[in-house]
Amino acid sequence: xxxxxxxxxxxxxxxxxxxxxxxxxxxxxxxxxxxxxxxxxxxxxxxxxxxxxxxxxxxxxxxxxxxxxxxxxxxxxxxxxxxxxxxxxxx
Numbered sequence: 001x002x003x004x005x006x007x008x009x010x011x012x013x014x015x016x017x018x019x020x021x022x023x024x025x026x027x028x029x030x031x032x033x034x035x036x037x038x039x040x041x042x043x044x045x046x047x048x049x050x051x052x053x054x055x056x057x058x059x060x061x062x063x064x065x066x067x068x069x070x071x072x073x074x075x076x077x078x079x080x081x082x083x084x085x086x087x088x089x090x091x
Contacts, residue, residue, distance in 0.1 A: 011037030014068070018075035022083065036075050044074025 012030060015037030019028055028036070048070045 007038070008034055010068075010071075011035075011041060013037065014040060014071050014075050018072055018079055021076055022079040024079055024083065036078055037071070040073075040075025040078045041071035042074065043078055044070035044072070047074060047077070 012034040015033035015035065016030075018036060018040060019033055045067075
């Protein structure tokens with residue numbers, strides 16, 4: 001149970017940081033930040049595996065700096081894709 005709470009908190013923080021980087025923070029609330037952070041963690045872990053970085057992501061329970069950066073990159077990519085479909089540009 002504690003692992004799920006930590007996962008949600010870390011996902012929320014990662015989603016919030018990604019939304020500040022992509023300048024979409026004013027448009028989304030805490031719930032959407034958590035969703036973006038969690039989905040971004042999955043996307044970042046997948047991208048890290050495809051690129052052969054060999055680093056685990058936070059979904060594997062790896063709270064290393066590399067895992068957190070992969071999750072942040074995944075969340076930024078996810079917000080870029082959402083902005084592309086919503087506005088027609090990444091921003």
